[in-house]
Amino acid sequence: MDRLSPSEARQLQEQLAGRVVLRPLPAVFSVLGAADLSYIKETNQLIAVIVTFSWPTLQPLESVHVKSAIRFPYVPGLLSFREIPAMLKAYAQLRRPPDIFLCDGQGLAHPRRFGLACHLGILLEKPTVGCAKTRLCGNHEPLEAERGARQPLWLDGTQVGYVYRSKTGVKPLYISPGHLADCNSALWLVERCLGRYRLPEPLRAAHHTATRLRKTMMAT
DNA sequence: GCGACAG
DNA sequence: ATCTTGTCGC
Numbered sequence: 001m002d003r004l005s006p007s008e009a010r011q012l013q014e015q016l017a018g019r020v021v022l023r024p025l026p027a028v029f030s031v032l033g034a035a036d037l038s039y040i041k042e043t044n045q046l047i048a049v050i051v052t053f054s055w056p057t058l059q060p061l062e063s064v065h066v067k068s069a070i071r072f073p074y075v076p077g078l079l080s081f082r083e084i085p086a087m088l089k090a091y092a093q094l095r096r097p098p099d100i101f102l103c104d105g106q107g108l109a110h111p112r113r114f115g116l117a118c119h120l121g122i123l124l125e126k127p128t129v130g131c132a133k134t135r136l137c138g139n140h141e142p143l144e145a146e147r148g149a150r151q152p153l154w155l156d157g158t159q160v161g162y163v164y165r166s167k168t169g170v171k172p173l174y175i176s177p178g179h180l181a182d183c184n185s186a187l188w189l190v191e192r193c194l195g196r197y198r199l200p201e202p203l204r205a206a207h208h209t210a211t212r213l214r215k216t217m218m219a220t
Numbered sequence: 221g222c223g224a225c226a227g
Numbered sequence: 228a229t230c231t232t233g234t235c236g237c
Contacts, residue, residue, distance in 0.1 A: 037227075039228045046228090074228075076225040083227070105226045115226070136226045169237060174226080214229095 003071070009078050010112065016122055017114040022177055025100060025127050025185035030055055032193075033098025034202030035087050035120075038210035040217065044070050047217070048086035049210040052098050053202055056192065060205070064093035065213055076136065077111050080119035087120060100181075101128040102193065102202050106136050107178035107186070108160040109153055121179025128178030129186040130161070131200060135174055143172055150187065162187045170198045 004012065033052045040047065046068050052061040068086035072078070083105075091097075106115030107130030117130030140151040140163045149165040153174065161176025161183055177186040193200035199207070 037228075039227085041229065074227060076227090079226050110226080130226085132226050134226065135224095137224085167237095 004081065006075055006078060009072075009081050013078075013112045013114040013119075017112055017118065019122050020108070020113070020118050020179050022108075022182050023180060025129075025181045025189060029099035031061065031096060031098045032058070032100050032102065032202060033094075034102040034104075034200075034206040035090070036104045036203060036206035036210050037083055037086060038214040040067075040214055042218065046070055046083065046086045047210050047213050048083070048090040049206045049213065050087070050090045050094060050098075051202060051206045051209060052094065052096065055099075058193065058201060062095060063205075063209060064090050065209065066090045066093065067217075079105055080114075080116040083116060084119055084123065088123065091124065097126075099126070100189070101126060101178070102189070102200060103128055103130050103178060104132070104203055104207070106130045106132045106161075106174065107176035107181070108183075109136060109138050109155065109174055109176035110160075111137050113155075113160065115176065115178070117176070117178025119178075121181075127180035129181050129189050130174075130176045130178050131190055131203060132174040132176075133171070133199070135163075138174075145169055152183070159183055164190065166190075166194055166198050166200075173198070
């Protein structure tokens with residue numbers, strides 16, 4: 001999965017998309033993981049952070065991070081090829097592997113039905129859920145402004161996820177199953193992870209850690 | 221050809 | 228993603 005051309009990457013996505021399994025998330029599990037990245041412009045590197053939490057209490061368990069050289073440019077639709085190498089490196093540092101992963105990006109809500117969350121799920125063979133801050137593709141009916149409002153996200157006549165207003169008056173979240181999950185349980189998981197803010201707490205924690213590390217490392 | 225386009 | 232201050236609205 002290293003030095004692919006964009007067209008080869010798209011071809012690989014179409015192939016791997018056939019392996020994605022859609023089904024409800026496990027009813028019982030004990031560790032939830034969340035991953036996020038920050039970018040170090042000066043060295044053209046990525047910092048990958050994975051934070052794990054006990055479920056369902058969401059108490060922090062451990063946090064790992066790695067620096068990784070960028071091997072693939074950012075291309076809309078091919079984000080996973082840029083981020084996954086760093087995420088796998090961080091994953092190897094974990095003492096206790098998560099049962100389920102929350103990802104900062106799309107899952108099924110992708111032109112070839114193979115967003116970042118699907119890719120990570122297939123490689124780790126674990127349930128994953130995608131939670132993106134903005135839309136990549138798909139259409140939906142108008143969303144009410146109140147917290148909790150939701151609309152199915154459609155792509156070519158099939159539902160690929162939900163557009164979900166996590167807080168009143170904020171921009172919605174784009175939630176879609178990655179692997180070993182489905183639209184409804186993906187939304188359920190995100191709802192269960194919400195705290196006071198727009199983003200689910202695990203992703204906020206991973207994002208804050210990644211951002212803080214970037215600034216810390218710039219001074220090194 | 222034109223607009224859209226996760227992080 | 229990152230570059231960036233004040234400011235409008237819950």
